[in-house]
Amino acid sequence: MVNEDRFDKLLHDNPDYTLLSKSRLTRVARDAGISKNEIHAYFQRGSVKQQNEQFKPHRKQYFLKITAPPYTYQIDVVILPKKYAKKKKHPKFLFLVDIISRKAFAYPLKSNKVTDVLSKYEDFVQEVGEPVHQIQGDDFFSSKTFIEFNDKMFVPVITDIAKSDHITGNSNKLGIVDRAVRTIKKIMTKIYEMDPSSFKWKSALRRAITLYNNTEHSGLAGATPNEMFDDYDFSYAKYKADQKYNRDIFNKVLRNINVGTKVRILKDRKKFQKEGAVYSKHVYTVASIVGYRFVLHNDRGEELVRKYKPDELLVV
Numbered sequence: 001m002v003n004e005d006r007f008d009k010l011l012h013d014n015p016d017y018t019l020l021s022k023s024r025l026t027r028v029a030r031d032a033g034i035s036k037n038e039i040h041a042y043f044q045r046g047s048v049k050q051q052n053e054q055f056k057p058h059r060k061q062y063f064l065k066i067t068a069p070p071y072t073y074q075i076d077v078v079i080l081p082k083k084y085a086k087k088k089k090h091p092k093f094l095f096l097v098d099i100i101s102r103k104a105f106a107y108p109l110k111s112n113k114v115t116d117v118l119s120k121y122e123d124f125v126q127e128v129g130e131p132v133h134q135i136q137g138d139d140f141f142s143s144k145t146f147i148e149f150n151d152k153m154f155v156p157v158i159t160d161i162a163k164s165d166h167i168t169g170n171s172n173k174l175g176i177v178d179r180a181v182r183t184i185k186k187i188m189t190k191i192y193e194m195d196p197s198s199f200k201w202k203s204a205l206r207r208a209i210t211l212y213n214n215t216e217h218s219g220l221a222g223a224t225p226n227e228m229f230d231d232y233d234f235s236y237a238k239y240k241a242d243q244k245y246n247r248d249i250f251n252k253v254l255r256n257i258n259v260g261t262k263v264r265i266l267k268d269r270k271k272f273q274k275e276g277a278v279y280s281k282h283v284y285t286v287a288s289i290v291g292y293r294f295v296l297h298n299d300r301g302e303e304l305v306r307k308y309k310p311d312e313l314l315v316v
Helices: 004-014 015-019 022-031 036-044 046-052 114-128 144-152 175-196 201-213 225-229 233-251
Strands: 072-080 091-096 104-109 135-136 262-265 284-290 291-295 313-316
Touching: 004 015, 004 022, 004 036, 015 175, 015 201, 022 036, 072 175, 091 114, 091 175, 104 114, 104 175, 104 201, 114 144, 175 201, 201 225, 225 233, 262 291
Parallel strands: 072 135
Antiparallel strands: 072 091, 091 104, 262 284, 262 313, 284 291
């Protein structure tokens, strides 16, 4: 007979664990010595099972990891629901994630004006202490003021990111930061639902960030974001391993896609569409290869505006 009491005690002693996703909570329980049977029994309880069911996206073929040297950050301005602040305006915060360690940083904003964002970005630079290797963001961060501030520190700001680096078809957020934002928002939603009347979004944000950074991450071989961020050698080793993984995958890609190959392009999914890849009716030709991306020409020999990653192409 399975003893479910140990799982209940774990959650009672660590109430913030109830804010974790199913996969993260499973890892925490496993590390606490709780058996697979007990974990399975806990998630089979009716209410728990219903709360944790979620759609899992289809894993793309030729998936290349988004990787970068330590201290390379993806950046975004995150907008929260109005109800969190109980005011007319949406609360918002500046959010940064170190790509290799997944460590997250968040700073509440008064507005999404460049001057306010830059002020909080300066706080981030002071907090991390280490030199920033690179910043990756969307077009918002291509402003002259933001670029000039980083130029003084010799920090490159990259805003020309391929669309396939976005986790969702119509999102303007980058892959790593978008995943982290989704996790933080889920945690904050759970905190809000516990007691909406006493909810304070800044306090909930701090709580969510702390929990996120101190919980094992599935992409970090059992480490937490804090652990990997604080260990440069560990982070750099993962970066080199990710590079090798991408090279190996791309060598397999080149067996099927090369200069002259006819391809269709993966199109954005429509709203509420969860399953099935949708490719263009038009056929394009691979004209050249730049890094891990392909330059395409249309049937008139004109080059398409951006370059495409392998998982965005379907060989005709």
